[in-house]
Amino acid sequence: xxxxxxxxxxxxxxxxxxxxxxxxxxxxxxxxxxxxxxxxxxxxxxxxxxxxxxxxxxxxxxxxxxxxxxxxxxxxxxxxxxxxxxxxxxxxxxxxxxxxxxxxxxxxxxxxxxxxxxxxxxxxxxxxxxxxxxxxxxxxxxxxxxxxxxxxxxxxxxxxxxxxxxxxxxxxxxxxxxxxxxxxxxxxxxxxxxxxxxxxxxxxxxxxxxxxxxxxxxxxxxxxxxxxxxxxxxxxxxxxxxxxxxxxxxxxxxxxxxxxxxxxxxxxxxxxxxxxxxxxxxxxxxxxxxxxxxxxxxxxxxxxxxxxxxxxxxxxxxxxxxxxxxxxxxxxxxxxxxxxxxx
Numbered sequence: 001x002x003x004x005x006x007x008x009x010x011x012x013x014x015x016x017x018x019x020x021x022x023x024x025x026x027x028x029x030x031x032x033x034x035x036x037x038x039x040x041x042x043x044x045x046x047x048x049x050x051x052x053x054x055x056x057x058x059x060x061x062x063x064x065x066x067x068x069x070x071x072x073x074x075x076x077x078x079x080x081x082x083x084x085x086x087x088x089x090x091x092x093x094x095x096x097x098x099x100x101x102x103x104x105x106x107x108x109x110x111x112x113x114x115x116x117x118x119x120x121x122x123x124x125x126x127x128x129x130x131x132x133x134x135x136x137x138x139x140x141x142x143x144x145x146x147x148x149x150x151x152x153x154x155x156x157x158x159x160x161x162x163x164x165x166x167x168x169x170x171x172x173x174x175x176x177x178x179x180x181x182x183x184x185x186x187x188x189x190x191x192x193x194x195x196x197x198x199x200x201x202x203x204x205x206x207x208x209x210x211x212x213x214x215x216x217x218x219x220x221x222x223x224x225x226x227x228x229x230x231x232x233x234x235x236x237x238x239x240x241x242x243x244x245x246x247x248x249x250x251x252x253x254x255x256x257x258x259x260x261x262x263x264x265x266x267x268x269x270x271x272x273x274x275x276x277x278x279x280x281x282x283x284x285x286x287x288x289x290x291x292x293x294x295x296x297x298x299x300x301x302x303x304x305x306x307x308x309x310x311x312x313x314x315x316x317x318x319x320x321x322x323x324x325x326x327x328x329x330x331x332x333x334x335x336x337x338x339x340x341x342x343x
Contacts (some may be wrong), residue, residue, distance in 0.1 A: 007254040012326040028120035032071035035151040036123035060307040106197035141335030154316025162306030165195040174301035189277025199314040216250035267292035271299040
């Protein structure tokens with residue numbers, strides 16, 4: 001049994017081996033990506049799947065729309081072959097009202113039969129999984145064990161991954177305080193797509209905030225190059241943002257969480273989080289913003305939501321030692337949240 005004093009993470013199969021749980025409920029998403037079903041496949045191989053909630057998110061109309069729908073329908077067939085019922089797949093629009101998908105999520109996690117839960121964020125939009133994880137952390141100990149999984153792709157496409165971002169807006173459940181303090185820090189997770197952020201920089205929107213760029217490292221050479229391209233777009237802005245780079249292991253959620261805690265002086269400095277980086281880095285931001293919401297100046301999370309995704313966003317699944325690379329992060333063990341404010 002994993003000791004509760006740690007924040008365990010590692011390959012999904014190794015984490016599951018250490019937990020005394022036979023059946024897991026599952027939240028995930030079907031998309032164009034090969035990796036969207038991998039965590040569920042591993043769970044089914046163990047005959048450990050229980051109830052499921054699978055989101056199918058419809059993009060806005062674009063030149064990619066027909067191809068995105070075609071590839072997503074093919075992946076939906078994979079989910080059905082894995083035993084997912086048609087009633088467990090909930091269809092929502094990416095740009096629709098938040099209420100529908102968020103209500104589905106709340107109904108699922110409030111189900112008294114859901115006790116041990118895996119949330120797969122591999123293809124789940126940030127605007128949805130941030131809300132789900134926050135609500136899970138707020139649940140009483142009826143939710144016994146909660147794990148977040150993330151499958152690494154074989155590769156990303158070299159073209160733009162996403163396009164046509166919406167305006168700079170807070171994610172559902174992560175609004176800023178009514179009156180923002182003068183002292184603030186903006187944490188930007190560096191990814192591959194700036195999604196309008198450099199233009200916001202040049203407008204002076206962040207001129208009063210201290211800037212911290214979370215740079216994923218180590219990473220493969222192609223990823224590092226694309227992250228540096230992102231950072232260079234922010235270089236000419238006030239505050240010399242490029243000098244404020246913080247290197248973080250993109251896979252290591254506990255360390256990234258601890259860095260956010262340290263740089264914000266344990267949540268005493270008002271933090272604005274911009275999750276443009278890899279999903280595990282964004283998960284750390286989500287956990288930090290959720291558990292420090294009790295502070296006087298609660299952290300906020302802002303994003304420029306893309307409205308169009310490339311149907312070739314990623315290809316394949318990363319294979320290590322002959323097995324798919326699915327990282328798993330324990331956020332609750334035996335009814336106890338492993339991420340909590342440091343006093």
